[in-house]
Amino acid sequence: MSATPEREPTELGSAIPEHPTKRDLLGNFCFYFHFAVMGFIVLGWLIPSRPLLFFYLGFLPLVFLQWRVNRDTCILNNIEGWLRTRRWRNPENREEGAWLLTIVSGITGWKITPLQMNIFTNSVLGVLWLLGLSHLKGWILG
Numbered sequence: 001m002s003a004t005p006e007r008e009p010t011e012l013g014s015a016i017p018e019h020p021t022k023r024d025l026l027g028n029f030c031f032y033f034h035f036a037v038m039g040f041i042v043l044g045w046l047i048p049s050r051p052l053l054f055f056y057l058g059f060l061p062l063v064f065l066q067w068r069v070n071r072d073t074c075i076l077n078n079i080e081g082w083l084r085t086r087r088w089r090n091p092e093n094r095e096e097g098a099w100l101l102t103i104v105s106g107i108t109g110w111k112i113t114p115l116q117m118n119i120f121t122n123s124v125l126g127v128l129w130l131l132g133l134s135h136l137k138g139w140i141l142g
Contacts, residue, residue, distance in 0.1 A: 026083060048141075060125055077090075104117070
């Protein structure tokens, strides 16, 4: 019997392993590369270069299409899985198909469904694409 009372674990606390494994070099590279791509997606519409804005306006629909064609998973996670297991899908990677969902849930503790995250993500992609087009046309940030 311990001197301190036992507490019921919270949902988030029970979902996180007691001793989570640290990311290896490949895991860190893929995780932070995701952040770099996300940064480009979120801030790319601010780029003052017309050629880069054209690239951005083509890149966003490609991100959306690859997500849809790839059954709601990101090719970056698939590449990591392939490098680790020689299989396109890695069922042991909890971030596969849920990278942003995993981060948002881990930080906020919110229970977000994959459908809710897809609706949010696709809406944001649409708004960012329109901002990029508006910047390119000189309607904003002339």
